[in-house]
Amino acid sequence: ANLTEAGLRLRSRHEQVVKERLSTVKFAKWRKSVPTALANASEISQGRSVEGGLQGGARIERPDAAGPASIIAGTFPAPLIQDVVDLNKAVEALQKHPDLSIKIHPIPPKDLRLGSISDASYANAEENRSQGSQAVIAYRQDLLEVTAPCSLLHWRSGKIQQVVNSTLAAETRSLSTAVAQLTWYMCMIEDICNRGFELKNWRRTLQDRGAQMFIKDNANGQLKQAICIVDAKSLFHRLTRETVGGADKRNAIEIQIIRQNLAEINAGVRWVPRQQMVADGLTKRSGNLTSLYQLLDTGCMQITEEASEMQQ
Incomplete structure (x- = not known):
């Protein structure tokens, strides 16, 4: 958090996680060509880890992760390839804005x-x-x-x-x-x-x-x-x-x-x-x-x- 006369800027503790630790699910080369197929054990295991990272950010610091985190969570324990692809897209979207912050303004109570x-x-x-x-x-x-x-x-x-x-x-x-x-x-x-x-x-x-x-x-x-x-x-x-x-x-x-x-x-x-x-x-x-x-x-x-x- 950064407190100034202009207000409180809450910077995401998730920033380092987004930059370095929140990675996408790895697919075998041909797997994405069958989006309606069920994900395999490796993809599901990776997907659970990524989904957990999204959920953690969405609850506290990353409102932009809330939609995909909630919707894709509903596809487990048996997600399709397309569900995991969409999970990767959500991670990539977050990585484009790793330093997202929320500003809390000092507004007088009367206003x-x-x-x-x-x-x-x-x-x-x-x-x-x-x-x-x-x-x-x-x-x-x-x-x-x-x-x-x-x-x-x-x-x-x-x-x-x-x-x-x-x-x-x-x-x-x-x-x-x-x-x-x-x-x-x-x-x-x-x-x-x-x-x-x-x-x-x-x-x-x-x-x-x-x-x-x-x-x-x-x-x-x-x-x-x-x-x-x-x-x-x-x-x-x-x-x-x-x-x-x-x-x-x-x-x-x-x-x-x-x-x-x-x-x-x-x-x-x-x-x-x-x-x-x-x-x-x-x-x-x-x-x-x-x-x-x-x-x-x-x-x-x-x-x-x-x-x-x-x-x-």
Whole structure:
């Protein structure tokens, strides 16, 4: 860790491991030509070691490893050649950014806001399960107006527990998990900053704080103290319009529950285009990590007003 007036830069202890010890699985020359064949004992043994290294980094220091580490882990103990090839690709991607670091900004409590980012990929994991990803960010309150300091506090990639029948349902379940994670972090920050905070009164405390916050939710003109970022237009529209809609009644109920949970923490929903989705790479074996790397490299983020983005 490197502490300066500009903030705390957390450098990965995984850096030396990525550079020197996290190596790819070695194949016999002809093996890659049969990607649907089962991996042999040597490839599985090597793969377990590599997967363990990815998992270790993904849990603590390398959010860019979280997606492939989670998805490929589900293929063991009987991975295919293609699974091991994808594992190698994940290692090579990490090795291109061995010195990745996470910046924690010194934001005054009066300007500090928390938010969640969630994404999902439908039926792209083992047994046609869907993969969800969630992140929690801490940012300066003017994020919706200018490029502002933003710190990544938490990330996760994992299979969505329920079997879902659509991309919308997968995105909804992932957002539900993200809202729960955001709520936990908001309570934790409140406990640190507010000496009189009592956990049993967390709903009332977070709602009361909402009157002091001034982040505008463009969807309804109200003031919000937190944001939840998604890239699914259908989910965004269902959450920001006064309708239950949709043929999937189970998912409609889940959306209503999310609405209630958002109201409890006085949070709004914001939409970003897929190319700006920080959590995209956490839902795939080889996802788009550009926005994630940009956030980690610069320590900043900005969200553009939805209407102008959706017209493009």
